[in-house]
Amino acid sequence: MTAQASAIERPPARLKGxxxxxxxxxxxxxxxxxxxxxxxIVLLPLTALALRPWELGPQGVWATLTDPEVLAALQLSFGLxxxxxxxxxxxxxLIAWTLVRYEFPGRRVLDxxxxxxxxxxxxxxxxxLTALYAPNGPLGxxxxxxxxxxxxxxxGIFIALTFIGLPFVVRQVQPVLMEFDREVEEAAQTLGxxxxxxxxxxxxxxxxxxxxxxxxxAFARAVGEYGSVIFIAGNVPFKSEIAPxxxxxxxxxxxxxxxxxxxxxxxxxxxxxxxxxxxxQSVFARxxxx
Amino acid sequence: xxxxxxxxxxxxxxxxxxxxxxxxxxxxxxxxxxxxEFGADKFEIVTPPISILAxxxxxxxxxxxxxxxxxxxxxxxxxFLYSPLAQDLIGKNYYRPRNPRSLAKYPGRFPQIPMVxxxxxxxxxxxxxxxxxxxxxxxxxxxxx
Numbered sequence: 001m002t003a004q005a006s007a008i009e010r011p012p013a014r015l016k017g018x019x020x021x022x023x024x025x026x027x028x029x030x031x032x033x034x035x036x037x038x039x040x041i042v043l044l045p046l047t048a049l050a051l052r053p054w055e056l057g058p059q060g061v062w063a064t065l066t067d068p069e070v071l072a073a074l075q076l077s078f079g080l081x082x083x084x085x086x087x088x089x090x091x092x093x094l095i096a097w098t099l100v101r102y103e104f105p106g107r108r109v110l111d112x113x114x115x116x117x118x119x120x121x122x123x124x125x126x127x128x129l130t131a132l133y134a135p136n137g138p139l140g141x142x143x144x145x146x147x148x149x150x151x152x153x154x155x156g157i158f159i160a161l162t163f164i165g166l167p168f169v170v171r172q173v174q175p176v177l178m179e180f181d182r183e184v185e186e187a188a189q190t191l192g193x194x195x196x197x198x199x200x201x202x203x204x205x206x207x208x209x210x211x212x213x214x215x216x217x218a219f220a221r222a223v224g225e226y227g228s229v230i231f232i233a234g235n236v237p238f239k240s241e242i243a244p245x246x247x248x249x250x251x252x253x254x255x256x257x258x259x260x261x262x263x264x265x266x267x268x269x270x271x272x273x274x275x276x277x278x279x280x281q282s283v284f285a286r287x288x289x290x
Numbered sequence: 291x292x293x294x295x296x297x298x299x300x301x302x303x304x305x306x307x308x309x310x311x312x313x314x315x316x317x318x319x320x321x322x323x324x325x326x327e328f329g330a331d332k333f334e335i336v337t338p339p340i341s342i343l344a345x346x347x348x349x350x351x352x353x354x355x356x357x358x359x360x361x362x363x364x365x366x367x368x369x370f371l372y373s374p375l376a377q378d379l380i381g382k383n384y385y386r387p388r389n390p391r392s393l394a395k396y397p398g399r400f401p402q403i404p405m406v407x408x409x410x411x412x413x414x415x416x417x418x419x420x421x422x423x424x425x426x427x428x429x430x431x432x433x434x435x
Contacts, residue, residue, distance in 0.1 A: 067425075068434070069433070069434070130308070131308075134307075134308040134309075134310070135308065135309060135310070136308060136309045152293050152304075234294070235293065236293065236294050236433075237430075237434075248296070253424050254419075258425060
């Protein structure tokens with residue numbers, strides 16, 4: 001988070017040459033630990049995942065992924081995750097703005113509340129949301145009165161994904177907003193910029209990289225979210241069955257390769273999305289630098 | 291079918307607490323538990339004309355008890371499960387006791403139902419799994435229909 005903030009202020013430090021002595025000691029050791037740890041924690045499981053599906057043969061993998069139920073689940077997971085992350089962009093920005101720019105009683109409590117979706121066990125969040133949004137829950141009953149089905153429908157999944165994604169956006173944007181130089185804003189004001197211009201042309205370009213990164217993180221988290229969603233989703237195939245649940249179902253019938261095939265497809269799609277996010281981020285970072 | 295929960299207790303809670311669905315297909319003990327928890331007037335138990343006998347296995351693993359030196363207590367626990375006291379407790383918690391005398395202590399709770407077993411009627415678990423629950427099996431076809 002602070003890395004992005006500082007990236008706006010000064011150009012990124014050039015990578016030191018391999019043999020060149022670094023100012024900081026311990027570079028070989030630090031790099032070694034980094035590589036070993038990332039390898040063991042991230043790369044090894046991913047490699048295992050990438051190798052597993054092929055025992056079905058290329059045709060088997062293709063058949064698994066083009067199965068209508070799998071396609072429906074993937075579409076539901078990625079579509080709702082994107083929508084939830086996009087909704088969290090304006091709301092997360094607004095919450096971050098409120099917490100940074102205004103001083104009011106209870107601000108610290110609200111600030112701590114933002115982290116709740118991080119801290120809460122996902123099953124607890126799922127059960128709490130279901131109790132709220134079930135047709136006989138307080139909010140669910142209200143929605144049912146106007147004919148909207150919340151829990152046990154895709155809308156319920158959307159609610160859960162919005163809930164877990166919010167802190168990512170707020171916590172990415174907050175430090176950048178805090179570091180944002182008010183003088184720049186004031187200068188724009190003295191030059192006659194309207195509030196809308198000040199926000200769109202001065203603030204937003206500076207915040208955009210952090211906002212995009214927050215949205216990307218919220219999206220990535222939502223795609224893989226399992227615990228909170230299964231309670232509120234309904235889990236009916238073709239209607240409210242998320243892809244992670246389908247993976248678990250395949251594991252339960254001992255179809256490990258099929259489960260890995262869906263997992264691999266999800267990783268690849270997510271990876272593509274994150275690459276796109278980081279590309280967008282660097283475009284805005286270049287543009288946003290004063 | 292409005293909800294497909296990931297486990298039987300979850301399904302019971304969705305049906306009883308959230309009021310979702312008209313009928314809940316569940317284990318016999320879950321049905322009794324729901325009545326005990328929420329009141330006998332809230333739900334009605336419908337006994338099917340035929341059912342599948344479901345008996346969770348209980349076993350003593352030689353390799354494990356020998357390694358841990360727990361053969362005596364494990365054997366004791368295993369034997370206790372079939373003692374009159376344990377069988378009474380099992381019936382009290384809405385599971386069908388094996389012991390006929392314990393079963394008789396709960397008149398009306400466990401109606402006589404003709405029961406089939408997985409091994410006799412469905413050709414064993416391996417075959418039943420492949421036919422009904424594997425990808426594209428009977429269970430999947432129900433949703434796709």
